Amino acid sequence: MNIITIEHIAKIYQVGTEEVHALADVSMTIGKNEYVAIMGPSGSGKSTLMNILGCLDTPTKGIYDFNGVNVSEMNDNELAAIRNKEIGFVFQTFNLLPRSNALHNVELPLIYAGMPSSERKERAMEALINVGLENRVYHRPNELSGGQRQRVAIARALVTRPSIILADEPTGNLDTKTGQEIMILFNEIYEAGNTIILVTHEEYIAEHAERIIRLRDGFVEKNEKVENRFIPQKRELH
Amino acid sequence: MKNFLFELKESLLIALYAIRANKVRSMLTTLGIIIGVTSVVLMSTAIKGIDNAFQEGVSSLGSDNLYIDKWAWFNNDIPWWEMRNRKNLDMDDYNKYEDLAKLPAAIAPTIWTNKKIKFKERNVEGIMISGTTYNYINTTNLTFESGRFFNDFESRGARNVSVIGYTVAKQLFPLGNGLGQEIKIGDVKFKVVGVLDEQGSWVMGNFNPDNQVFIPIDCVFKYFQGEKFRSITINVRAPNSTSVEAVKEEAIGIMRRVRGLSYSEDNDFSINQQDGLLSTINQTIGVIQIAGLFITGLALFVGAIGIMNIMFVSVKERTREIGVRKAIGAKNRTILTQFIMEAAVICLMGGMIGLGIAVTLSMIVNQYLPTAVQADSVILAVVISLLTGVLSGFAPAYTASKLDPVEALRYE
Ligand SMILES: Nc1ncnc2c1ncn2[C@@H]1O[C@H](COP(=O)(O)OP(=O)(O)OP(=O)(O)O)[C@@H](O)[C@H]1O
Ligand SMILES: [Mg+2]
Numbered sequence: 001m002n003i004i005t006i007e008h009i010a011k012i013y014q015v016g017t018e019e020v021h022a023l024a025d026v027s028m029t030i031g032k033n034e035y036v037a038i039m040g041p042s043g044s045g046k047s048t049l050m051n052i053l054g055c056l057d058t059p060t061k062g063i064y065d066f067n068g069v070n071v072s073e074m075n076d077n078e079l080a081a082i083r084n085k086e087i088g089f090v091f092q093t094f095n096l097l098p099r100s101n102a103l104h105n106v107e108l109p110l111i112y113a114g115m116p117s118s119e120r121k122e123r124a125m126e127a128l129i130n131v132g133l134e135n136r137v138y139h140r141p142n143e144l145s146g147g148q149r150q151r152v153a154i155a156r157a158l159v160t161r162p163s164i165i166l167a168d169e170p171t172g173n174l175d176t177k178t179g180q181e182i183m184i185l186f187n188e189i190y191e192a193g194n195t196i197i198l199v200t201h202e203e204y205i206a207e208h209a210e211r212i213i214r215l216r217d218g219f220v221e222k223n224e225k226v227e228n229r230f231i232p233q234k235r236e237l238h
Numbered sequence: 239m240k241n242f243l244f245e246l247k248e249s250l251l252i253a254l255y256a257i258r259a260n261k262v263r264s265m266l267t268t269l270g271i272i273i274g275v276t277s278v279v280l281m282s283t284a285i286k287g288i289d290n291a292f293q294e295g296v297s298s299l300g301s302d303n304l305y306i307d308k309w310a311w312f313n314n315d316i317p318w319w320e321m322r323n324r325k326n327l328d329m330d331d332y333n334k335y336e337d338l339a340k341l342p343a344a345i346a347p348t349i350w351t352n353k354k355i356k357f358k359e360r361n362v363e364g365i366m367i368s369g370t371t372y373n374y375i376n377t378t379n380l381t382f383e384s385g386r387f388f389n390d391f392e393s394r395g396a397r398n399v400s401v402i403g404y405t406v407a408k409q410l411f412p413l414g415n416g417l418g419q420e421i422k423i424g425d426v427k428f429k430v431v432g433v434l435d436e437q438g439s440w441v442m443g444n445f446n447p448d449n450q451v452f453i454p455i456d457c458v459f460k461y462f463q464g465e466k467f468r469s470i471t472i473n474v475r476a477p478n479s480t481s482v483e484a485v486k487e488e489a490i491g492i493m494r495r496v497r498g499l500s501y502s503e504d505n506d507f508s509i510n511q512q513d514g515l516l517s518t519i520n521q522t523i524g525v526i527q528i529a530g531l532f533i534t535g536l537a538l539f540v541g542a543i544g545i546m547n548i549m550f551v552s553v554k555e556r557t558r559e560i561g562v563r564k565a566i567g568a569k570n571r572t573i574l575t576q577f578i579m580e581a582a583v584i585c586l587m588g589g590m591i592g593l594g595i596a597v598t599l600s601m602i603v604n605q606y607l608p609t610a611v612q613a614d615s616v617i618l619a620v621v622i623s624l625l626t627g628v629l630s631g632f633a634p635a636y637t638a639s640k641l642d643p644v645e646a647l648r649y650e
Binding site: 051054056057076077080081083084085089091095096097098099100104108109111112113114156160 | 248572
């Protein structure tokens with residue numbers, strides 16, 4: 001069963017008199033418990049695609065079906081509800097609330113979901129333990145390393161138990177070793193039954209996925225299975 | 239409903255969180271509202287205090303009293319030059335009226351003059367010297383710190399006796415009681431037979447008994463001015479408030495006869511009552527109130543603009559945060575509530591601080607001017623600061639709620 005089906009999606013920006021086709025014509029499906037990497041040169045439309053898949057943005061043309069629901073026709077509130085319940089975002093720049101501690105950051109989506117305080121504290125705690133941050137619960141982002149910040153962001157993405165995790169260059173701001181740790185975490189999340197779409201510039205990161213979709217100039221250039229996907233060794237997180 | 243309360247509670251918590259996270263900015267934001275609320279509370283307190291003082295002062299005149307006078311005290315209907323051309327009221331008029339009047343509880347003539355008062359080396363100037371008869375005491379509610387009012391015998395015999403008001407006594411005899419002492423009014427010696435309690439209110443000015451000295455009316459004529467020099471006032475007290483109208487009707491009838499007015503002539507005297515004073519005072523206070531409201535309204539408006547400005551800056555600064563919140567599921571309405579709540583909480587805190595300052599200030603001021611902080615000032619402060627917060631927070635909050643999440647996340 002497919003979680004995501006998009007058909008002939010286009011995203012066109014009007015810049016002055018010129019039309020910029022960030023996405024020209026993109027179709028694809030993402031199945032349940034798939035692990036997909038999206039690659040492509042800078043400006044090929046990866047982030048634009050991720051924003052549309054994540055219901056942050058709406059396409060100019062085309063059909064977007066999410067779990068059997070036509071997202072293209074939803075209003076702001078309905079999109080916010082989908083983002084809250086069905087989608088977990090991980091960004092290159094972490095995007096944590098700078099003045100809130102890790103727990104509060106992870107709790108936030110549950111507040112918007114209307115969950116009572118005690119229950120959501122418990123859930124947020126559990127999510128932080130899952131990413132190995134039980135000792136950093138009350139630290140603020142500026143008191144955490146880059147890798148730890150990204151793990152808080154991953155905990156925040158997972159805490160609502162969404163249908164899909166969208167990660168736009170999650171290792172882009174991290175050194176190789178820390179990036180590998182994050183990839184171990186994504187692998188665990190995938191093996192636990194989650195669906196992941198991940199944007200990256202690095203071939204070796206993309207090879208963690210089952211499938212690689214390559215974009216160029218707003219079109220899908222290639223969409224192919226990874227023969228021998230790279231399965232990282234479990235290691236201690238620190 | 240339950241949902242709404244949940245959202246309100248959560249946005250309150252988020253607002254508190256944000257305020258704590260931005261302490262300095264929050265403090266600066268409150269400044270405008272602190273000034274606004276302080277001035278509102280102070281102003282309403284001062285107006286109430288002045289009002290109270292006036293009411294008290296006026297009621298110390300006694301609501302059962304009438305004053306027959308050449309002049310209408312508060313009347314604007316009769317032109318002043320007409321009143322000036324009226325014949326003076328003199329002791330003859332008084333004596334005839336006193337003979338004929340059946341209804342009043344007490345009647346006394348009064349006349350005033352202005353003399354320097356001396357006791358040994360001490361001088362007091364600008365004191366109102368009231369000449370009257372023993373019956374004057376029965377037209378008032380005056381009480382005595384010591385001594386008594388002059389009696390019938392002293393009053394008729396024009397004896398050199400005096401009754402001095404509280405403030406006058408304090409000035410002449412700062413260390414002790416003046417009872418029995420001889421003071422000099424002008425160049426004439428008078429014995430002090432009575433010292434009054436503190437009576438009145440500052441609003442009455444020279445008419446406040448505290449600032450007066452009472453002597454027999456014939457002494458005034460004997461030592462200070464001729465009997466026809468100045469018009470007298472006849473103080474009349476009705477037995478009770480229900481009979482005031484009857485006493486007034488009777489007085490008009492008698493006075494017209496005494497003054498020899500024919501049927502077609504207008505009254506050449508006026509009957510004054512504290513009602514007239516009250517309505518004049520209420521008009522004055524009304525003007526003060528409007529001016530006060532305008533000034534404080536302006537202060538609050540400036541405060542509100544300041545808050546709006548800082549909230550706009552805050553929204554701009556936190557664009558990315560808003561993007562993040564939206565990305566993880568905050569609805570437009572949630573963001574709107576959060577920012578309005580933040581403005582409201584900041585304003586409420588400012589309002590409470592302003593209230594504290596106002597209460598402290600009015601306690602200090604109270605030593606010089608009468609003020610009255612009351613429960614409704616507190617309610618006023620809360621309502622005004624909440625309202626200011628919601629109103630001035632709305633536009634910035636609305637802007638925040640309408641931000642496009644993708645743009646907001648990209649914002650540097
Ligand atoms: N708001 C916008 N207005 C105009 N053009 C835009 C806007 N957002 C994106 N674009 C354009 O759309 C194209 C695709 O941008 P996008 O961010 O999706 O690229 P990307 O593949 O994520 O690149 P990178 O690898 O550098 O992150 C680019 O040419 C970009 O300039
Ligand atoms: Mg990108």
